[in-house]
Amino acid sequence: MEQFFTRDYTGAPFELFGPAHLAFLTLIVLACVLVSIFRGRFSPRLRTFCRWFLAVGLVANELGFHAWNIYYGLWSVRNHLPLHVCSVMVYASAYMLVARNYTLYEFSYFLGIGAAMQALLTPDAGIYGFPHYRFFQTLIAHGLIVFSAVYMTVVEGFRPYPKSLLRVAVAMNLYMLAVFFINSLLGSNYLYIMHKPETASLMDALGPWPWYILSIEAIGVAICLLLYLPFFLKDLSAKRLKPAAA
Numbered sequence: 001m002e003q004f005f006t007r008d009y010t011g012a013p014f015e016l017f018g019p020a021h022l023a024f025l026t027l028i029v030l031a032c033v034l035v036s037i038f039r040g041r042f043s044p045r046l047r048t049f050c051r052w053f054l055a056v057g058l059v060a061n062e063l064g065f066h067a068w069n070i071y072y073g074l075w076s077v078r079n080h081l082p083l084h085v086c087s088v089m090v091y092a093s094a095y096m097l098v099a100r101n102y103t104l105y106e107f108s109y110f111l112g113i114g115a116a117m118q119a120l121l122t123p124d125a126g127i128y129g130f131p132h133y134r135f136f137q138t139l140i141a142h143g144l145i146v147f148s149a150v151y152m153t154v155v156e157g158f159r160p161y162p163k164s165l166l167r168v169a170v171a172m173n174l175y176m177l178a179v180f181f182i183n184s185l186l187g188s189n190y191l192y193i194m195h196k197p198e199t200a201s202l203m204d205a206l207g208p209w210p211w212y213i214l215s216i217e218a219i220g221v222a223i224c225l226l227l228y229l230p231f232f233l234k235d236l237s238a239k240r241l242k243p244a245a246a
């Protein structure tokens with residue numbers, strides 16, 4: 001059992017889109033589909049339980065990650081402060097779930113889903129393949145971020161609006177500027193804006209520094225617009241039906 005938590009893992013390394021990775025991705029998609037299908041069956045008590053369950057799961061999983069790194073002497077200010085988008089979204093999503101906070105929902109929906117989906121497709125699990133603890137911790141963290149945003153949308157009835165896109169875009173760029181200065185002070189690479197991650201990622205196809213940052217911005221805008229598209233089409237359909245109904 002210790003082998004599954006050890007730092008010096010000798011099992012099979014993480015296999016991108018291998019059987020275990022694909023199985024977990026399928027599980028996340030299935031969970032999102034099922035919660036959408038049965039959204040009308042959630043009583044107020046069950047909704048409260050689900051929100052707290054997801055919030056506790058997010059925070060506990062993240063604290064476990066830090067505890068594992070501290071135990072093996074891997075934790076450092078340069079690498080483990082909660083400054084990456086998904087690290088921030090863990091705590092933001094947890095608070096959003098408990099407090100039903102709409103402002104944080106906007107960020108959870110656009111940034112949480114957008115960033116966590118990329119991390120699910122190309123996880124930073126390093127040498128830790130299935131069934132190591134880090135394999136599960138990495139995928140569970142990002143899977144819960146995505147599922148929490150989906151849950152708040154389909155079960156709790158939250159939804160983004162056009163101004164949500166503007167608020168998220170402005171806040172994210174201001175945050176990236178602040179993190180740039182933090183990186184300069186610490187010699188860190190939070191948000192991967194100083195250089196590309198060392199493990200394989202979608203950034204590898206986006207050109208050299210600093211141009212890949214502009215590409216990420218463009219991709220981020222495209223993803224946010226794509227995530228807003230269902231609500232745009234729904235509103236457009238409602239406007240077309242309103243005169244006919246009148």
